[in-house]
Amino acid sequence: MSMRFTILGSSSSGNCSLLVTEHCKVLIDAGYSGKQLCKLLQSVGESIEQIDAVFITHEHSDHASGIRGLSKFQHLEFYANRETAKAVQSKLTKRPTWKLFETGTTFEFRDLEVTSFSIPHDAYDPVGFVFKNGNGDLFTPYRSLAWATDLGYVSELVRERIRHVDVLVLEANHDADMLNEDTKRPWSVKQRIIGRHGHLSNRAAKELLDSMEEPWWKKVYLAHLSKDCNSVEKVAATVTNGKNHRRSYDITVVPPGETLPSFEI
Template identity: 55%
Template sequence: MCLQFRILGSSSSGNAALLTTAGCKVLIDAGFSARKLDQLLGQCGESLAGIDAIFLTHEHSDHAAGLKGLRRHPHIKVFANHETMQAAQTRLNHRPPWQVFETGRTFAFHDLEVTAFSVPHDAYDPVGYFFESGGDTLFSPRRSVAWATDLGYIPANVSEKIRHADLLVLEANHDTEMLERDERRPWSLKQRILGRHGHLSNDAAFELLCGVESPRWRHVCLAHLSRDCNDVGLVERHFAGLRSRGRSFGLSVIDPVNGIGPAYDLATL
C-alpha cells in the first residue's frame, strides 16, 4: 500500500497539498500560480508534469489560483462540484478538463476512493474531502486522509466523516483575541471570519479534537493559519492540552510563512 501526503503550503496566501498513491499523484487545491506550484513540487522531487488531477475545495483564489496556468498542462484533470466549477471557470480564459462530481457521492479515481462533503463557508458550494486507498490486508492496509479547512463551524456530518481518517488536516485559522485586536482588518471582515461561514478559531478546532468520539486519527495537521492573527508557537502551546484530555495522536502545525510541511507515509504512520 502506498499513500503518501504532504502539504505544499497552507495560509490565506495559498493552499495546496500533494497526495500520492501507487496509481496516481493528485493535488488537493491549487492556490498558488502554476509556476509556484511547480517550484513547490520540485522541492518534493515532483513536478506538474507528473500530476494526474486537482481536487478543488472551492473557488477562492487562495485555493484555485493555479488553474490559470494549467493551459500548459492539459493532462491534469480538475475535480469539482458543479457550482465550484462554474464559479472558477468565470475567471479563466481556457477550459480545463473538468470532472464534475455530486457532493456527498463517493467515486473512484485510479486507486483512490474519494468522498466530497459539504462544509459551511462563504463560497458557492465548498467541500472537504475524504480520500481512501489500499486494501484490507496485512500487506495493503486501507488508509485515509481527511481535508477540512475553510469552515466556520463543524456540523455533525463533517464531524462524523472526518473521525474515520488516519490523517486529518484541520483548520486552526485564528486566535480570537489577536483577530479582534488586529488594526488592518475592517470590522466587517472580522465578522465574516468569525461567522458561521468563515474560519475556525484555535478554540473551535481544539474543542472539535477533544469532542469527537472514538476518532481513528493517527496524526492531525493544523493548517490554514492566519499570518497576522495566529502564531505557530501559540497554537502549539494551546493544543498541548490535548494530552490532558486523553488525546494521544501525533500533531503538527503548518507554518503559514515557511510553506512545505512534513511528509507522511500512511503505511507507517
C-alpha cells in the first residue's frame, strides 16, 4: 500500500495534515482547536479515535493550538523535541503522552521512518520532517514526503533534506508587495516575517524550486499562505513566471483554510 496524504488545512492561522500508511494514521501539526480537528477528520471519513500520533513542528499556535483539546484522547501520542514539548506543556493543565525526539535524528513509528531537521524560524527548536515508508523493493518501493513550512530562508540542510522525496510541502507565506502595503501589521511584525527567522516569501519559494538540481518530486504543495498578505493567484503567478515554468512535477497551491483531496504517494 502506498501512503495517503491529505492537507486538512494550511495557512498562517492553522495547519494540520493527515498521513495514512498501511499500519498507522498520523497528523502533522495540530493548529486548529480539538473540536475543529475532529470535524476536519470527519469531513474526510476519518475520526480522531483512529489517529495514532501527532507530529509537532513547533509551538506556535497555528501548529500546536489543538493539543489542548486533543490531550483528552489518551491513546494519542505527541511527538516533539524537548523544547517544543516544554513550550506547549507550559500552557496546558493536562499532560498528554509526549514522545520526545532529538532534532536531527531519524526514528521509527510503526511503518514510518521519521527524520526531523532544524529550520530557521523564531520558535524554541522548530523542525521540518521527512516521512518515509516502504522497503525499497519492487512491491513496496520507498515513498516519502517532506514538510517544510515556517522558515525564514532555505538553509543548506533544508535543501538537502527535501530534495529526494516524492512529495514536498513548502511554505509560500507572503507576497512581498502585499506585506509591505499591509496596514494591519506594525513595522516590527513585518520585519519579523521577512527576517532570517521568519517566513518564506513567494519569491523565495520560487527561487528554491528553480534552483534545486534534479529533485525527485512528483508533487509540490505550496502552503502556509498568509490570508492578508498573499493569494493563490499571487503564488501561482510567481512560481510560473520566467523560463523555468515547465516543471517535471505538479504544483498545488493550498488555499488558506481549505481541505484538499487526498494524494496517493
